Amino acid sequence: MGHAQNREYSQRDYHAIERDGEDLISTHCCFCGMQCGMNIRVKTETKEVIGVEPRYDFPMNGGRLCPKGVAAYRQAEHGERLLSPLIRKNGELVKASWDEAMELIVSKIQEVQAQYGKDAVGVYSGSSMTNEKCYLMGKFARIGLGTKNIDYNGRYCMSSASFGFNQSVGIDRGSTNPWSDIKSADVLLLAGSNTAECHPLSMPYIWGARDNGAKLIVIDPRQTKTALVADIHLDIRPGTDVALANGLLHVMIEEDLVDYDFINKHTTGFEKLKELVKKYTPEYVSEITGVSAEKIVSAARIFGQSKNGMAMFARGVEQHATGTDAVSTYVNLCLVTGKIGRKGSGFATFTGQGNGQGGREHGQKTDQLPGFRKITDPKAREYIAGVWGVDESEIPGPGLSAFEMLQALGSEIKLLILACSNPIVSSPSVAHVGDYLKSLDFFVAIDMFLSESCELADVVLPSTVWVEDDGTTTNVEGRVLRLRGIDRTPGESRRDWEIICDLAERLGRGKYFKYDKPEDIFNELRVASKGGIADYYGITYEKLDNMQGVFWPCPTEESEGMPRLFEDLKFNFPDGKARILAFEHKGPNEKISEEYPIFLSTGRVVYHYLSGNQTRRIESLLNFCPDPYVEMHPNLAKKYNIGNGEMVKLSSARGSIEVVAKITKIIREDMVFVPYHWGKTLAINHLTNPALEPNSKIPEFKVCAVKIEKKAEIVGVKHG
Ligand SMILES: Nc1nc2c(c(=O)[nH]1)N[C@H]1C(S)=C(S)[C@@H](COP(=O)(O)OP(=O)(O)OC[C@H]3O[C@@H](n4cnc5c(=O)[nH]c(N)nc54)[C@H](O)[C@@H]3O)O[C@H]1N2
Ligand SMILES: Nc1nc2c(c(=O)[nH]1)N[C@H]1C(S)=C(S)[C@@H](COP(=O)(O)OP(=O)(O)OC[C@H]3O[C@@H](n4cnc5c(=O)[nH]c(N)nc54)[C@H](O)[C@@H]3O)O[C@H]1N2
Ligand code: SF4
Numbered sequence: 087m088g089h090a091q092n093r094e095y096s097q098r099d100y101h102a103i104e105r106d107g108e109d110l111i112s113t114h115c116c117f118c119g120m121q122c123g124m125n126i127r128v129k130t131e132t133k134e135v136i137g138v139e140p141r142y143d144f145p146m147n148g149g150r151l152c153p154k155g156v157a158a159y160r161q162a163e164h165g166e167r168l169l170s171p172l173i174r175k176n177g178e179l180v181k182a183s184w185d186e187a188m189e190l191i192v193s194k195i196q197e198v199q200a201q202y203g204k205d206a207v208g209v210y211s212g213s214s215m216t217n218e219k220c221y222l223m224g225k226f227a228r229i230g231l232g233t234k235n236i237d238y239n240g241r242y243c244m245s246s247a248s249f250g251f252n253q254s255v256g257i258d259r260g261s262t263n264p265w266s267d268i269k270s271a272d273v274l275l276l277a278g279s280n281t282a283e284c285h286p287l288s289m290p291y292i293w294g295a296r297d298n299g300a301k302l303i304v305i306d307p308r309q310t311k312t313a314l315v316a317d318i319h320l321d322i323r324p325g326t327d328v329a330l331a332n333g334l335l336h337v338m339i340e341e342d343l344v345d346y347d348f349i350n351k352h353t354t355g356f357e358k359l360k361e362l363v364k365k366y367t368p369e370y371v372s373e374i375t376g377v378s379a380e381k382i383v384s385a386a387r388i389f390g391q392s393k394n395g396m397a398m399f400a401r402g403v404e405q406h407a408t409g410t411d412a413v414s415t416y417v418n419l420c421l422v423t424g425k426i427g428r429k430g431s432g433f434a435t436f437t438g439q440g441n442g443q444g445g446r447e448h449g450q451k452t453d454q455l456p457g458f459r460k461i462t463d464p465k466a467r468e469y470i471a472g473v474w475g476v477d478e479s480e481i482p483g484p485g486l487s488a489f490e491m492l493q494a495l496g497s498e499i500k501l502l503i504l505a506c507s508n509p510i511v512s513s514p515s516v517a518h519v520g521d522y523l524k525s526l527d528f529f530v531a532i533d534m535f536l537s538e539s540c541e542l543a544d545v546v547l548p549s550t551v552w553v554e555d556d557g558t559t560t561n562v563e564g565r566v567l568r569l570r571g572i573d574r575t576p577g578e579s580r581r582d583w584e585i586i587c588d589l590a591e592r593l594g595r596g597k598y599f600k601y602d603k604p605e606d607i608f609n610e611l612r613v614a615s616k617g618g619i620a621d622y623y624g625i626t627y628e629k630l631d632n633m634q635g636v637f638w639p640c641p642t643e644e645s646e647g648m649p650r651l652f653e654d655l656k657f658n659f660p661d662g663k664a665r666i667l668a669f670e671h672k673g674p675n676e677k678i679s680e681e682y683p684i685f686l687s688t689g690r691v692v693y694h695y696l697s698g699n700q701t702r703r704i705e706s707l708l709n710f711c712p713d714p715y716v717e718m719h720p721n722l723a724k725k726y727n728i729g730n731g732e733m734v735k736l737s738s739a740r741g742s743i744e745v746v747a748k749i750t751k752i753i754r755e756d757m758v759f760v761p762y763h764w765g766k767t768l769a770i771n772h773l774t775n776p777a778l779e780p781n782s783k784i785p786e787f788k789v790c791a792v793k794i795e796k797k798a799e800i801v802g803v804k805h806g
């Protein structure tokens with residue numbers, strides 16, 4: 087032991103320890119978009135999951151895992167897994183056979199579609215599923231059910247980045263560069279990303295850059311663990327990123343820190359931007375954003391003077407009613423300084439869910455067909471119809487986006503199939519979402535744990551956990567990866583793709599859904615994506631096994647993929663030029679008022695994942711963070727006479743919750759912050775604003791107006 091402790095290991099010296107009677111299954115984490123490599127330890131004979139080890143061979147995480155990654159395997163043997171289908175009888179969900187459950191679903195689908203038309207069935211799915219499953223959901227909705235109404239939880243997540251990237255450079259790959267490039271940047275600008283808690287294994291890359299002398303600029307209303315180590319922290323007022331980025335552009339243009347040669351050769355729109363940002367002086371921007379003028383000038387100088395640099399952002403920038411404007415305005419920082427197309431220069435959004443990237447490429451979105459094709463494009467429709475073996479007229483057009491679909495439940499949509507999402511926790515204004523779900527004629531949910539949404543369903547179907555299936559995901563870099571599964575399906579559980587194919591068969595559409603294994607689906611996806619923007623044609627399971635993943639586009643079998651985009655400085659528009667776009671600051675959809683004088687922002691903690699339906703069941707994670715809380719600055723707390731740990735009632739125009747106060751100097755005085763990983767009475771989404779971004783249809787999760795009351799006083803008033 088002493089020897090092992092004293093030895094200086096390099097990453098490569100580590101190997102997962104092989105033991106008799108046990109197997110190591112090489113796969114990737116089920117949680118965030120980093121998709122860290124891990125080995126799942128399994129008993130050979132019983133196939134019981136007994137542990138996890140990080141993979142040392144996978145470059146992204148090189149032998150490390152974060153607290154969620156370490157605990158993820160505990161889902162596999164969890165006592166609360168759904169092990170048989172459930173049907174609602176006399177108000178209760180009771181065990182049923184697959185035949186009974188599936189026949190009931192099929193008869194309800196047929197009934198609803200006969201009475202109200204095909205589009206009265208909606209499909210709402212999620213990007214924690216593999217590429218194979220996400221692709222299948224899109225295909226199943228269009229030609230299994232014949233409905234136009236399919237959308238997914240990524241609408242709440244990456245959709246503003248997606249639209250913003252498309253309008254600026256014509257391609258939506260979360261990162262223009264491989265993560266290894268981060269270490270070569272001279273400056274990193276992180277906006278609205280709590281990297282240390284939400285993409286923890288990105289931190290070694292950021293440290294690496296700093297070790298090489300890079301400066302770190304963090305733009306966040308809170309001094310997050312990421313902001314703590316920044317050279318400059320711009321503590322922005324929520325909802326004002328467009329103004330801030332315009333301010334940075336103003337200073338860079340005024341001080342001649344832009345690259346005119348690059349602008350002239352490779353972009354359009356600069357003159358308009360230059361004109362627009364004239365009025366965004368540091369002083370004016372300081373008034374809007376609450377960030378001091380000096381800091382704005384310093385940040386602009388650091389970014390402008392650095393040779394190489396990356397602008398990176400996440401939901402803090404995107405989950406706003408002006409989220410796509412903000413994304414493109416931050417992308418402008420790279421375009422006006424020519425920081426793109428080489429090592430250490432580019433931009434990225436931190437992909438949220440494990441397959442947040444792949445899940446938005448292959449037809450799970452209502453306006454999209456596989457390979458990032460537009461569903462309204464006649465050529466794309468013709469091509470995909472050929473791949474699917476149907477007539478082009480059989481593919482419906484675009485339907486409703488995720489939140490619009492929820493709003494249409496009970497009216498336009500009578501039957502909902504929900505897979506891999508928990509919208510009664512994760513949607514804005516959740517009290518209304520509960521009403522919408524209850525107004526359905528029939529509601530089917532597919533999950534491996536009974537979520538708050540499943541509790542409202544008429545039929546719940548038990549799926550498997552991620553380590554029980556093969557497949558692929560696409561990570562934050564645009565790298566397609568291979569997941570390997572254990573050959574087991576506990577109890578009566580089934581894999582999502584098997585459930586969907588069975589349903590298609592029973593609906594009489596089985597001939598379009600004949601697959602023996604995920605690889606068969608992937609091989610069809612390859613062809614479906616061929617010639618599209620996200621071209622996977624050249625990616626095979628074999629290549630993925632041999633190469634630690636492949637970056638798309640990968641159009642031919644000879645191709646090894648494209649880790650870095652735009653090296654030829656050709657952007658994806660007919661003239662090859664990137665679009666510099668100019669947007670005015672508009673601010674949040676909901677303004678603070680006398681009645682609701684404080685901003686509320688919502689987000690995450692390192693120990694929990696999204697709606698919490700997975701991580702709230704893992705004791706080691708729950709113990710670290712059992713309940714939600716409200717972060718507030720001491721000066722704000724003093725105003726309301728609130729002490730640390732006291733109960734506080736928070737209310738917006740839509741609803742209220744009671745949470746414990748966590749008094750901390752890391753947050754601005756004019757706002758509060760609450761993590762959103764809890765359901766029912768603890769869901770902060772009772773308060774959030776359902777206003778949608780007009781282009782991406784993302785809800786404005788990151789800012790609304792609230793009031794604060796001390797709980798003790800509320801009780802006093804009630805009784806007094
Ligand atoms: N631990 C953990 N990790 C996760 C997840 C999880 O649930 N838990 N979820 C995954 C998913 S799906 C996602 S989408 C990502 C999310 O990853 P992030 O976007 O990094 O996480 P959030 O906490 O939602 O928000 C990030 C930051 O935005 C800041 N912010 C709020 N309003 C504004 C604003 O107006 N402007 C700016 N500039 N910043 C603002 C918040 O203070 C917060 O620190 O994380 C992924 N990783
Ligand atoms: N207030 C507020 N609300 C937010 C956000 C915010 O920052 N603030 N962020 C938004 C963002 S970025 C996101 S991504 C959404 C996410 O919101 P949701 O989509 O509701 O998130 P999850 O908790 O991942 O829901 C996934 C569900 O599917 C199950 N599941 C996991 N894997 C699988 C699988 O492979 N198959 C099946 N069938 N089921 C599976 C899980 O148990 C869980 O119940 O929340 C959004 N809501
Ligand atoms: S950083 Fe993300 S992918 Fe890596 S272990 Fe943590 S949750 Fe999993």
Ligand SMILES: [Mo]
Binds near residue numbers: 243438
């Ligand atoms: Mo997300």
